[in-house]
Amino acid sequence: MESLDAFFNPQSVAVIGVSRNPNKVGSIIFRYLTESGLKLYPINPNLDEFMGYKAYPSVKDVPDKIDLAVIAVPSKVVPEVLRDCVEKGIRGVIIISAGFGETGEEGRRLEEQLKEIIRGSKTRVIGPNCLGIYVPRKKIDALFTLRERSPRPPAGDFVYISQSGAAGVAFMDYAAHYGVGVSAFVSIGNKMDVSEAELLEYFAEHEETKAIALYLESIKDGRRFLEVAKKVSKKKPIVVLKGGRTSRGATAAALHTGSLAGSDAVIDGAFKQAGIIRAYDEEEIIDFARVLAYQKPMLGPRVVVVTSGGGYGVIATDYIESTYGDKGVGLKMADLTEETKEKLREVLVPYASVNNPVDLTADVTDEQYDKALELVNKDPNVDGILCLALFQTPFVTEKLVDIVEKWSKHGEKPMVVVSIGGTYTQKMIKEMERRRIAIYPSIWRGVKALRALYERGLYLKRMGVL
Amino acid sequence: MDVKDVFEIAKERRALAEHEVKSLLRNYGIPVPNFVVIDSPEDVESINLRFPVVVKASSHEILHKTDVGAVRLNVKDPEELKNVIKEFKEKFKNAKILVEEMEDKNLEVIVGVINDPTFGPAIMFGLGGIFVEVLRDVTFRVVPITRADAEEMLREIKGAKLLEGFRGIKVDREALIKILLRVSDLAQKLEPVIDQLDLNPIFLKESGAVVVDAKMLLRRSE
Numbered sequence: 001m002e003s004l005d006a007f008f009n010p011q012s013v014a015v016i017g018v019s020r021n022p023n024k025v026g027s028i029i030f031r032y033l034t035e036s037g038l039k040l041y042p043i044n045p046n047l048d049e050f051m052g053y054k055a056y057p058s059v060k061d062v063p064d065k066i067d068l069a070v071i072a073v074p075s076k077v078v079p080e081v082l083r084d085c086v087e088k089g090i091r092g093v094i095i096i097s098a099g100f101g102e103t104g105e106e107g108r109r110l111e112e113q114l115k116e117i118i119r120g121s122k123t124r125v126i127g128p129n130c131l132g133i134y135v136p137r138k139k140i141d142a143l144f145t146l147r148e149r150s151p152r153p154p155a156g157d158f159v160y161i162s163q164s165g166a167a168g169v170a171f172m173d174y175a176a177h178y179g180v181g182v183s184a185f186v187s188i189g190n191k192m193d194v195s196e197a198e199l200l201e202y203f204a205e206h207e208e209t210k211a212i213a214l215y216l217e218s219i220k221d222g223r224r225f226l227e228v229a230k231k232v233s234k235k236k237p238i239v240v241l242k243g244g245r246t247s248r249g250a251t252a253a254a255l256h257t258g259s260l261a262g263s264d265a266v267i268d269g270a271f272k273q274a275g276i277i278r279a280y281d282e283e284e285i286i287d288f289a290r291v292l293a294y295q296k297p298m299l300g301p302r303v304v305v306v307t308s309g310g311g312y313g314v315i316a317t318d319y320i321e322s323t324y325g326d327k328g329v330g331l332k333m334a335d336l337t338e339e340t341k342e343k344l345r346e347v348l349v350p351y352a353s354v355n356n357p358v359d360l361t362a363d364v365t366d367e368q369y370d371k372a373l374e375l376v377n378k379d380p381n382v383d384g385i386l387c388l389a390l391f392q393t394p395f396v397t398e399k400l401v402d403i404v405e406k407w408s409k410h411g412e413k414p415m416v417v418v419s420i421g422g423t424y425t426q427k428m429i430k431e432m433e434r435r436r437i438a439i440y441p442s443i444w445r446g447v448k449a450l451r452a453l454y455e456r457g458l459y460l461k462r463m464g465v466l
Numbered sequence: 467m468d469v470k471d472v473f474e475i476a477k478e479r480r481a482l483a484e485h486e487v488k489s490l491l492r493n494y495g496i497p498v499p500n501f502v503v504i505d506s507p508e509d510v511e512s513i514n515l516r517f518p519v520v521v522k523a524s525s526h527e528i529l530h531k532t533d534v535g536a537v538r539l540n541v542k543d544p545e546e547l548k549n550v551i552k553e554f555k556e557k558f559k560n561a562k563i564l565v566e567e568m569e570d571k572n573l574e575v576i577v578g579v580i581n582d583p584t585f586g587p588a589i590m591f592g593l594g595g596i597f598v599e600v601l602r603d604v605t606f607r608v609v610p611i612t613r614a615d616a617e618e619m620l621r622e623i624k625g626a627k628l629l630e631g632f633r634g635i636k637v638d639r640e641a642l643i644k645i646l647l648r649v650s651d652l653a654q655k656l657e658p659v660i661d662q663l664d665l666n667p668i669f670l671k672e673s674g675a676v677v678v679d680a681k682m683l684l685r686r687s688e
Contacts, residue, residue: 222584226608255662255681257578257590260604266580266588269606273615462614 003124004194004202006092008135008184010067012039013142014059014090016081017072018050025096025144026072029132032141033070041066043081059088068092070132070142075099078128079113086121093118095128096144101190102129111192118193130189131165134172136182137208143185145169156181157293157436158211159203161196163188164243167215167282179433180290183209195220197228204232211237211293213285217244226274233275234465237292237456240276241285242267275459277452284448291438291449295414297457299466300383302334303450304376305357307388308364308396312420312443313357316386319447329451331384333357340379347371366399373407373415383457384450385415388443391425401431408437414453418446468493469655476659476684481526485564487680491665496648497641497676501566506555507548518542518568521550523558529681536561540568569676571669573628573637576604577645579653579663581685587653587660591646593625594667601625609650616646629670641675642668661685 013033017026027050030042034051041064042050045057056062058081059069069085071078075097085093100111111128118125126133132142136155143152153175160175160182162168168187175182183206186199196214203209212232219225219242229238242264271278277292279285303320307313322328333356336344344354348368353359358376360368369389376382389404390396408415417432417439419425432439440446460466467489475482482490488498502513503524523536531537536558538550551563574594582588585608592604603624607615620629620639629637645668653660661683668677 219584222582223586223608226585255578255664255683256576256598256666257580257664258662260578260590260592260598260602265590265604266582266585266606266608269588269619270585270608272618273607273611 003091004198006067006090006124007094007126007133007194008140008202008206009138010038010092010140012041012064012066012068014041014043014062014066014069015072016043016059016069016085018042018044018047018055020047024072026070028144028146029070029072029096029142032143032147035141036139038140039064058084059090060084062088066090068094070094070096072096072144075107075110075128079110079117082114082117082123082125086118086123089122091122091124092126093123094126094130094132094142095189095192096130096132097127098129100128101192111190115192125193126186127189128192129165131162131168131187133187134182134185136184143172143187151176153185154179154181155183155208157183157209158213158289159184159186159206159209160213160215160289161186161188161199161203162215163191163196163217164215165189171215171282171286175286179430180286191220195225197221197225200225200228200232200238204235209236211239211289213279213289214238214240215285216240216242222270226270229274229276233459234463238274238276239279239285239288239292239452240271241279241282275456275463277455283445287440287445287449288452291416291452292456294436294438295408295416295453297460297466298384298414298450298453299457299461301331301454302381302383303331303386304334304336304379304382304384305386305388306360306369306372306376307357308360308362308369308390308393309388310353310357310359310361312388312390312418313359316388316418316443316447317357319444320386320450324451329447329454331447331451331454334379334382336376336379337381340375343375344372347375362393363395364393365395366397366403369396369400370403370406373403373411377407377411377413382413384453385411385413386446386450387415387417389417389419389428391419391421391428398428401428401435404432405435405437414450416440416446416449416453418443469652472656472682472684473659476686479526480661480684481529482682482684483524483526483562484522484531484680485524485562486526487663487682488564488566488677490652490682491677491680494648494652496645496652496665497674498680499566499569499676499678501564503562503564504551505563507551510544510548510551513565515565516567517544519547519565520568521547521554522564522566523554523561524564525558525561528558528561569669569678570671571667572635572672573670574667575642575670576664576666577649577668578665579609579649579660581657581661582608587657589646589650589653591619592623593628597625598666607650609653611646611650613643613647616643616650619646636672637670638673638675641673642670645675645677659684
């Protein structure tokens with residue numbers, strides 16, 4: 001068994017710290033885990049039985065093999081139960097409990113003690129001070145937040161690894177609301193043992209995972225992280241949102257270089273070298289992870305905009321062509337070939353624009369969207385497509401979703417879709433998300449997603465992968 | 467001066483003198499002006515440098531030389547040089563006297579190294595003068611860098627056009643790329659002891675490049 005498989009593909013799980021009180025962390029986790037169909041062992045010295053499962057005083061009293069243990073007991077008791085896990089030969093342990101390195105000197109000492117306990121053993125630890133993990137396809141829900149207020153996202157194509165518990169819960173809630181799926185969610189807490197680099201390596205080989213999103217506040221062993229990221233990013237895209245800035249030592253400002261490194265300029269360079277796509281806020285990390293999981297990389301900077309609203313085409317053009325960082329993404333508007341323009345003229349209304357942006361006008365039909373997307377896909381001057389699928393015009397129907405899905409999945413060129421609007425449009429957006437179309441509710445977000453595909457393409461070309 | 471010598475020095479002090487950095491750079495194939503280190507005004511007769519020269523009081527204790535008047539530019543002949551040396555010997559008793567050929571430039575750039583707490587040695591590149599002082603137009607990479615990294619660094623600063631012959635200012639990009647690669651290599655070798663390195667300014671010419679000023683801070687190696 002792969003070292004981290006115990007966490008994400010276990011056959012049997014023990015929950016240490018279930019309690020008669022159903023609202024205690026251990027009880028919540030156990031309750032949700034009952035849906036997984038895995039062999040479960042509630043651990044509590046004061047219980048004989050929990051939710052119909054035989055309870056044991058310690059994991060050592062369980063007669064069968066245990067792959068994964070989830071620890072949710074007060075921090076002072078953690079060393080003792082962790083020692084039991086090591087003696088039982090449990091491969092994966094998730095320590096939910098807080099009160100360690102994050103709290104101060106005493107907590108740090110306690111965390112050191114935990115490291116000592118697993119040293120030299122086969123037991124690996126995620127946490128402490130974490131939220132747990134969630135693997136929807138295996139119905140493993142080892143999170144202690146209540147579903148009523150913290151709904152879980154459906155099964156999807158990217159893993160979200162979060163150093164912050166709160167940012168993780170907020171992400172899950174947001175993703176669930178918009179129907180954005182995840183292949184797994186991992187809250188890594190204090191990272192006393194399993195590091196972000198190891199998780200990158202693991203998810204590089206994880207079949208259901210097509211992209212990796214990481215929210216990090218600190219990076220453990222930066223050199224190793226970069227080496228691993230460099231290898232993994234040749235295979236799968238990595239998006240990182242890095243919170244917190246590097247603090248430098250006392251001599252930092254002595255020389256010029258030191259004073260200029262004060263910002264996160266070093267991280268910027270390091271991420272570029274490792275092919276990591278950098279997100280700057282909590283929305284970008286999801287937007288980029290989705291597009292990178294759903295779409296292929298862009299091989300050049302030339303974008304065609306297909307729209308039924310001329311105004312939106314103009315706004316998109318501004319974003320596409322403006323300098324990167326300056327309310328723009330520094331891409332180019334494609335010059336369509338004469339052949340494409342001629343064929344577009346044949347299918348569109350006479351007052352439509354066949355230049356880029358291709359303006360289908362408010363009289364557009366589903367068929368015209370279909371034909372236009374077909375033609376721009378074939379144009380050799382086009383590297384990527386921005387399709388503004390607007391549902392307000394009279395001759396467009398729900399079929400537009402099927403058309404967009406077809407070209408998004410089977411077209412030659414990468415495509416990002418933008419739909420703007422209220423209740424009806426939101427319904428369409430949710431449906432498109434369900435079908436793994438890279439859909440965005442604003443032009444700016446859609447254009448930035450294209451930029452992420454472009455950066456991905458640049459990196460793969462530079463590395464000789466493409 | 468060699469990498470080994472730097473490791474030795476790091477045991478007792480936290481900085482190198484400029485002549486030490488320059489000697490290290492020269493041995494490492496990073497171009498510096500022709501220079502000599504001399505002790506007394508009499509030695510002037512035997513030096514073989516092209517005038518005008520620059521005179522500097524070089525010591526690990528003087529980090530910012532211009533602030534204390536430890537640099538004299540445009541010294542035109544041996545007579546003037548003798549006088550400056552006499553003056554510096556009196557004023558900066560513990561310093562060595564560094565005499566180097568004065569260089570001219572088409573463009574100034576800066577290359578530096580810091581030892582980042584997360585990623586270890588990282589190399590910086592930017593345009594010199596006001597571009598770095600005011601606009602902070604610089605870019606970093608973790609070492610070692612590849613040729614592709616170096617080229618990307620040159621392309622991604624805001625003032626990139628100035629390196630591409632803007633308004634007829636011709637500069638030797640290849641010489642600059644070579645410096646970046648050599649510095650990356652050096653920084654990697656010095657990883658346990660290097661804290662910061664500033665090559666500032668580097669003069670870029672139509673053909674070639676030369677490191678005009680160089681500072682290096684050291685840290686205690688573990």
